[in-house]
Amino acid sequence: MEILKFDSDVSADERLRVALAQISPVFLNREATIAKVVETISAAADKGSDLCVFGEALIPGYPFWVENTEGAKFESPVQQEWYAEYLEQGVDIERGDLDPICKIAKEHSIAVYVGIMERPMDRGGHTLYASIVYIDKHGQIGSVHRKLQPTYEERLVWGMGDGHGLRTHPLGKFTAGGLNCWENWLPLARASLYGQGEDLHVAIWPGGIHNTEKLTPVLALEGRSYVLSVSGIIKPEEIDVELPDVEKLNAIEKPFLANGGTCIASPNGEWLVEPITNKECLIIADLDHSNVRKARHSLDVAGHYSRPDVLELNVNRKRLSTVNIKEE
Numbered sequence: 001m002e003i004l005k006f007d008s009d010v011s012a013d014e015r016l017r018v019a020l021a022q023i024s025p026v027f028l029n030r031e032a033t034i035a036k037v038v039e040t041i042s043a044a045a046d047k048g049s050d051l052c053v054f055g056e057a058l059i060p061g062y063p064f065w066v067e068n069t070e071g072a073k074f075e076s077p078v079q080q081e082w083y084a085e086y087l088e089q090g091v092d093i094e095r096g097d098l099d100p101i102c103k104i105a106k107e108h109s110i111a112v113y114v115g116i117m118e119r120p121m122d123r124g125g126h127t128l129y130a131s132i133v134y135i136d137k138h139g140q141i142g143s144v145h146r147k148l149q150p151t152y153e154e155r156l157v158w159g160m161g162d163g164h165g166l167r168t169h170p171l172g173k174f175t176a177g178g179l180n181c182w183e184n185w186l187p188l189a190r191a192s193l194y195g196q197g198e199d200l201h202v203a204i205w206p207g208g209i210h211n212t213e214k215l216t217p218v219l220a221l222e223g224r225s226y227v228l229s230v231s232g233i234i235k236p237e238e239i240d241v242e243l244p245d246v247e248k249l250n251a252i253e254k255p256f257l258a259n260g261g262t263c264i265a266s267p268n269g270e271w272l273v274e275p276i277t278n279k280e281c282l283i284i285a286d287l288d289h290s291n292v293r294k295a296r297h298s299l300d301v302a303g304h305y306s307r308p309d310v311l312e313l314n315v316n317r318k319r320l321s322t323v324n325i326k327e328e
Contacts, residue, residue, distance in 0.1 A: 001040070005047065006273055006285040014290050016172045016200070019044030019052040020283040022262040022276065024234040025061040028241050030089045030097065033059045037114060038104045040282060045108035047284045050137075051171060055204050055232030055262075056115040056181045057130050060089040062206035062232065064257050066153045069245045078244045083157060085243060090119030090128050093144065098133065106139025111171055113178050113230075115204045117158075118146065122321050127159040132178045132204055134169055143167040147180040148189060164319040168196040173289040174226075178202035184215060190223070192315045194302040199225045199267075199292045207231040207258025213275045220265035224295035226272070226287050233260040233280055267295035 001023065021040045026032035037054060044052040056062065065071065065082050073079060091097045098116075105112050111134070118131040130147040145165025150158040166189065168177040177193035177200075184190070184203045193201070201223055205211045212229040220227040236252040249257070256278065264273040264285055273285055299305050 001043070002279060002281045003043065003047065004276070004281050004283045006283070008286045008288070010286045010288040014173065014288050016051065016174050016287045016289065017047070017049045018228060018264075018285055018287060019047065019049035020228055020230045020262050020264070020273075020285075021052060021054045022231055022233055022260045022283065023054070023058070023280050024232060024238055025058050027061045027234065027239050028085055028089045030060045030091060033061070034097070034100055038100050041101065041104045041110060041112060042108065043282055044284070045110045049110055049284060051111045051113070051176070053112070053202055053204065053228055053230040054114040055230050056132070056206045057117050058114065058232050059091055059116045061234075062258065063154065063157045064234070064239065065245070065249055066156055068248050068252065071153055071156050079156075082243055085241070086117070086157060087119060087126060087128060089117075091116040092119050092121065092125075093133075093141070094121055098135070098141070102135055102139040102141065105135045105137060109137045111135065111137050111169075113202050113204065115180065118144065122319065123159065124322070128157065129159050129161050130154070130180050131161070131165070132180050132202075134176075134178065136169065142169050145178065145180070148183055148186065151182040162320040163192070163315055163317045166192045166315060166317060168193055168198050171200065174200040174287070174292075176200040176202060178204065181205050181211070184219060188313060190219070191301070191313050194223055195313065197302075198223065199289075200287070201225050201227045203227060203229045205229060205231040205261070207233050207256070207260055209259060209261030209275050209277050212261040212263055216263055217265045217269045217271070220267055221269035222301065224267045224299050224301075225292060226267060227265045229261070229263050231261045232258055234258050267291050
């Protein structure tokens with residue numbers, strides 16, 4: 001895997017070194033993809049990184065088949081087979097599926113944001129949620145945010161999440177928060193993180209420069225924060241599974257189903273790292289917290305440039321479930 005390092009002159013007390021992992025999954029193979037994530041985290045740690053970030057739904061992969069195999073056809077045996085395997089490869093956190101990632105994070109003292117297809121038992125265990133998981137440098141899971149609203153065809157295979165994971169986490173001088181894909185377009189979801197002190201925003205995507213190149217600088221300017229947009233990448237021929245109509249995906253006449261687009265915008269809205277496409281890579285860059293403090297002089301949307309007496313946001317962070325059991 002190619003490692004791209006963007007050098008900058010940042011003092012040690014202001015610096016946070018981040019690693020953005022633009023990699024493909026081993027498609028619909030949870031254990032093999034987790035092994036690849038672990039290997040990538042180790043490479044990021046070897047470069048002195050404090051944080052390593054991966055794309056949306058990376059473990060075990062984004063449902064590219066839905067739009068290419070009549071995903072909206074009701075009671076389709078084809079869709080049922082794909083969904084059954086998708087569930088089988090989903091991530092059960094309580095079972096310990098993420099333990100290898102937690103272990104490597106602790107071993108190298110590096111924090112991680114990773115996108116998973118979560119198969120939670122607290123919702124019955126037969127629905128998947130696109131979740132962004134934060135693991136701290138001690139290997140502890142700090143938050144699991146289930147995507148509030150699946151986008152378009154995603155609604156055919158994902159459930160709607162809740163606000164439980166709308167949380168921020170300290171990282172050196174920074175305070176980090178993260179959202180999944182098109183959640184980053186939701187003003188109130190962003191505001192919920194701004195109000196918790198976020199000055200490093202992590203936006204994860206399945207892949208595509210069309211998602212990242214326009215929105216990323218806007219989020220940076222609005223939040224006066226660094227914004228990391230981290231994407232996956234995958235080619236049609238990498239959909240290597242024994243499932244019906246897979247040949248329709250393999251035969252798609254374009255080089256990538258998701259072409260990356262990973263990038264970093266600075267608090268002034270300018271590129272620190274312009275979008276990178278068409279290759280797997282690990283991008284290493286240094287962030288300077290003093291740039292956040294300088295940018296907040298003119299605009300701080302949760303502070304001096306807010307009017308809580310006029311506008312107020314209420315956030316429900318209860319973990320939703322259909323059953324609440326009380327034992328005698």
